[in-house]
Amino acid sequence: METRMSKRKRSPLCIVCGITLGVLAASAAQAAPVQTVQGKNTVVAVPRAPRAGEKGAPGLALLAKKALAVPFEGEQVVDNAVLLVKDGKIEALGPARTTPIPTGYEVQDLGDKWLMPGMIDLHTHIGGTFDINDTVYLANPGLRVSTSVIPKNAALKQDLASGVTTVLFIPGSGVNMGGQGILIKTGHERFEEALVRAPGSLKIAQAGNPERWAIGVGRSFMNWNLRAMLTRGMAYARRWLEYEQGKGQRPERFFDLDVFPELAAKRTQVSTHTQMFQVVLKTITMLRQEFGLDCYIDHGEMAGYRAAELARDAGVQAILGPRAVEVPTQQFINWTGSNPEALLGIAAEYQKRGVKMIGFNTDAPVIPAEELQLQAGMAGHYGMDFSNLEGVRGLTIIPAITAGIGKRIGSLEVGKDADVLVISGDPADPRKWVEKVLTDGKWVYDSTKERRLW
């Protein structure tokens, strides 16, 4: 174990994951597409030939009126577009007159429809069973929601029909450190196919729920508790990283701290349930500046926007929702520390303060997962400027980059996973709806063939 460890330079967590996934993969045997055939008394799975666009099949060419390519930088929109998909990846995207379709490709003319990358929701609890809120201890860095995943469950299926192809499934916010989230795709039925990355994040809930733990804790204790755990964890991570670089003795192994070397090596992030000013302030000053973690504001709402300039300067991204507004309150005690004279749109306030990295979340099932699109639309209603496609980008490339998977998904760029939506228009307009969904080059939802789900 020790030699393998030092040779491969893998953190202890990777080994654990590797073993778990290895076992799962062995049981699933091979990656060929499978279809179920219903016999008289049995349902059996038999391999089927891969279809155009999938791995090992001929390519797929999609013709559309418009493609919202939304790379982080560069040309955002392609009119009269041709999108080529080969082996589950995007092979080319360009205007029809300059993008030849290779022979042998299956061509689908989508008429007036638009193409866009699959949407990404970085704050959801619908990836499987709902037992994701172990609240025995106030900090649980070792717990993993990967153990609760039910791929393509009913909620994920509906999420998929609304155009969300990737979700971060995370523990609840009953304690300060709920455990490790997982990034999964909504369109696949097997765990190995659905898995994008584990750990998808370390979920930290700084306030606004963990207060209910046992005897009740306040902000001072919670900040101390987080700082104590992070100090321990990052010291553990430092020892392992030094050991991987050939320095020092092999450290003692603590399973509950295995996520910290991942964080230290920037292989995962902290998704932070944070909302009010004084809490977002601590996200920035403690998690980012003091511990140097890749952390982002997740579940951003209430008056957190008042720390937006700090977030902008520290490069902390803002994934906002489920609440879209901050409202005047007439309550006796003003818990949020803010009482604006008129209603304020939270996304608009972050944007006004110069934050460019703004995305949206649902906190599903707090807001139904299929209403992610509406979260963007209402941000516009409440004053966010969409003139540079901020509404679309906040559903796609911004959350992809935020979660550290921007090289793989989030835009229609060559080499990325072919997670593509066929939609009736601009997704920031919630009246537009998703007709078909491609995930890794495979049609995983098609309202023209099956019944419409959203």
Added chain:
Amino acid sequence: MVSLRAAALLLATCALGCAGTGRATDALGRVRDLEPGQQGYAIIAAKVFAMDDEDHVYAPGMVLVRGSKIDYVGPPVDVPAGYQKREYPQGVVSPGMVDLHTHVHSGGFGDVNDMVMPVNPEFRASAALRPSNELIKRACASGVTTLYGIPGSGTSMSGFGIVYKTKTRAKFEDCVVRNPGGMKIAQAYNPERRAGDLGATRAGLAWMLEDINHKALGAMREGRSDPALANLIKVHQKKLPVLIHCAGSDSFPAAARMWKTEFDTDCVLSHGCFDAHLTAAYEVGLGVPINAGPRMLDFNSTRDGAITGIAHAYEKAGAKNLSLNTDSSVVPQEELFLQGSMAAKLGANAYQMLRGVTINPAKVFGLAKRLGSLEPGKDADVVVRNGEPLDPRARVETVLIDGNIEYDWQRDGQWF
């Protein structure tokens, strides 16, 4: 000159094309100076939806508000003397929205559901109205200008509602349109009593409703004066309409049979959620108008896991004057427009859904002489948005009720 005209015609055609069913472009009403001392606004915007029977859409358009009434709707012309000009170069104008199924009149403090007796023809919701309460103000800021405030559905006949406007600084007398505005019936799904008396089942509920109706008809025939039945008699004289809370495929046809076929009242079937849409052809055949909501989609009744847009289902069945509701605060009152947006997302015609929150509810409740469209002589209830009326990305700029600016985004800040 010819080409200019052709271009203008093309533009007009395009504007109408966007509206879906628009036809004419000629102006409505007339352009005249204000009387001295009279207040008036000239609202000029990129587009005006009149929502009249000819589906006029003007792009650009102008509305002249003379005192409390509308005087002109049409293409922009020179503003006559006395009018205050308000220009919205990107703005879209439509009539104030009307919601027939609402419970925000008490301001969110309950007081809408007396459940001592199973039928209560004596009760009136007007006693609970708090004009310009916070919920009403927010409704105004979203473009909703008229509400039918009704008692809850805890009993089969919970009393008489009130039709009022959502003015933001009003006294009772200033905002009432009609009192009583109509009757509220709850045919099923809520009034089922658990008090150990009659009314635990549909049969009991139906018997009690028929019984009280026959008592009213008897009093009417014999010319007997009975204060408890006075308003119910007005229903049977077709002086007041009935709004009926019913939701399933069981109670929807039963309600239509009782209130249309048996008693021939001016009835509107409200909710129509759950699986009631499966019986749409029956109610449409009887000519009973449908007021759909708050649920705009149905997952369960077809049992195949697919989604059905409820408004779309009624539209397909040929429902005339289909209207939408929020059942506020079940769905927040300010989200009436969103009911239309989501209906459109799930297949319904977007322009017809705009009718469904403006002129159609006014028509089916006998309010169309005053409300629901921008036509000369009607109440000046006017909404200006910075985008299309059912586009959730757009927000409200200005709301006029009876010719007064009740909400203005520039002046008041964003309320919704």
